[in-house]
Amino acid sequence: MVTHELGTDPGLPVDPGLPVVDLSKADGSEAERAALHEALRTAATEVGFFQLVGHGITESETAALNDAMRSFFALPHADRLAVSNLNSPHFRGYTGTGDEQTAGARDWRDQMDIGLELPPHVPGAGEPAYWWLQGPNQWPARLPQLRAATLGWIDKLSAISRRLLHELLASIGARPDFYDAAFAGHPHLRLKLVRYPGTAPDGAGQGVGMHKDYGFITLLLQDSVGGLQVARADGTFLDVPPMPGAFVVNLGELLEVATDGYLKATSHRVVSPPRARERFSVPFFFNPRLDAHIEPLEFPHAHHAPGADDDPSNPLYAEFGRNELKGYLRAHPEVTRKFHPDLATV
Numbered sequence: 001m002v003t004h005e006l007g008t009d010p011g012l013p014v015d016p017g018l019p020v021v022d023l024s025k026a027d028g029s030e031a032e033r034a035a036l037h038e039a040l041r042t043a044a045t046e047v048g049f050f051q052l053v054g055h056g057i058t059e060s061e062t063a064a065l066n067d068a069m070r071s072f073f074a075l076p077h078a079d080r081l082a083v084s085n086l087n088s089p090h091f092r093g094y095t096g097t098g099d100e101q102t103a104g105a106r107d108w109r110d111q112m113d114i115g116l117e118l119p120p121h122v123p124g125a126g127e128p129a130y131w132w133l134q135g136p137n138q139w140p141a142r143l144p145q146l147r148a149a150t151l152g153w154i155d156k157l158s159a160i161s162r163r164l165l166h167e168l169l170a171s172i173g174a175r176p177d178f179y180d181a182a183f184a185g186h187p188h189l190r191l192k193l194v195r196y197p198g199t200a201p202d203g204a205g206q207g208v209g210m211h212k213d214y215g216f217i218t219l220l221l222q223d224s225v226g227g228l229q230v231a232r233a234d235g236t237f238l239d240v241p242p243m244p245g246a247f248v249v250n251l252g253e254l255l256e257v258a259t260d261g262y263l264k265a266t267s268h269r270v271v272s273p274p275r276a277r278e279r280f281s282v283p284f285f286f287n288p289r290l291d292a293h294i295e296p297l298e299f300p301h302a303h304h305a306p307g308a309d310d311d312p313s314n315p316l317y318a319e320f321g322r323n324e325l326k327g328y329l330r331a332h333p334e335v336t337r338k339f340h341p342d343l344a345t346v
């Protein structure tokens with residue numbers, strides 16, 4: 001039997017398709033650090049996507065997360081529905097296949113949305129609505145190990161993302177710790193366990209529609225099936241082939257806003273796997289605090305940056321919570337209708 005474990009498929013030929021960045025070189029010689037910075041700067045300004053190796057996550061750590069995820073999706077449907085995000089005004093929990101919308105159309109994937117856990121903060125009069133995003137997760141009673149596996153993964157990936165962000169900022173001549181204050185306290189770290197169950201019965205191939213991620217950087221673990229595509233400026237798409245042991249990294253909207261478009265939040269999508277073939281992925285979103293206001297980055301190119309996108313259908317907000325809430329309200333229309341009908345257009 002052929003298995004397609006996340007991130008570990010040593011038999012496949014490797015064509016990274018994207019630039020490859022080796023984070024372990026951050027601890028290397030001066031020359032190695034300079035080469036790392038050059039690779040990061042080029043990847044982040046030209047493609048906005050790269051494959052990250054040398055990150056320190058081991059195969060067995062990846063396998064443990066993979067096991068927990070597969071056990072979740074193998075639960076009886078009723079057990080997954082018991083943790084539906086329709087129970088959560090905080091958008092935490094399980095979204096069934098077809099219940100998420102991106103770019104105005106139905107996504108053919110189901111997913112479990114998890115974040116750092118804090119008590120709910122119901123916004124009072126005059127407080128921003130984005131506080132709704134803070135709250136507890138929902139855990140399936142029959143899979144107690146999911147909690148430690150996913151929260152542990154968030155911890156590990158958050159440390160890697162922090163290092164990576166420091167090196168990325170250094171690579172464009174900025175102070176590496178420029179945004180540390182935005183993450184101090186309780187950053188809004190998020191994780192999704194995602195399954196793409198083949199192609200929708202109507203033949204639409206939208207696994208997830210075209211979008212940008214809302215925060216700073218995303219570290220994605222994908223299995224060996226493929227289907228993730230990056231939008232190029234000329235309207236064509238670049239495939240992101242699975243690379244065993246690597247995370248696919250992309251930049252989110254806050255970095256585009258912070259650098260006035262010098263760093264790119266690149267649009268991407270997932271094309272459904274053929275027929276009934278399943279694909280699994282785990283995106284981790286390295287986000288600052290909900291109330292962090294992202295100040296313009298001070299760096300040498302700040303004055304000749306090209307400008308952030310001004311797509312009227314997707315405003316970019318420098319206050320992170322607003323940007324994140326914009327995304328969740330439109331991606332989860334049923335949760336929005338049920339709990340937040342007054343917030344339908346933010």
Ligand SMILES: O=C(O)CCC(=O)C(=O)O
Pocket residue numbers: 192194208213220222228268269270281282283
């Ligand atoms: O599953 C993937 O490969 C990408 C998922 C994604 O882009 C997202 O959930 O934001």
Ligand SMILES: [Fe+2]
Pocket residue numbers: 211212213268283
């Ligand atoms: Fe994404």
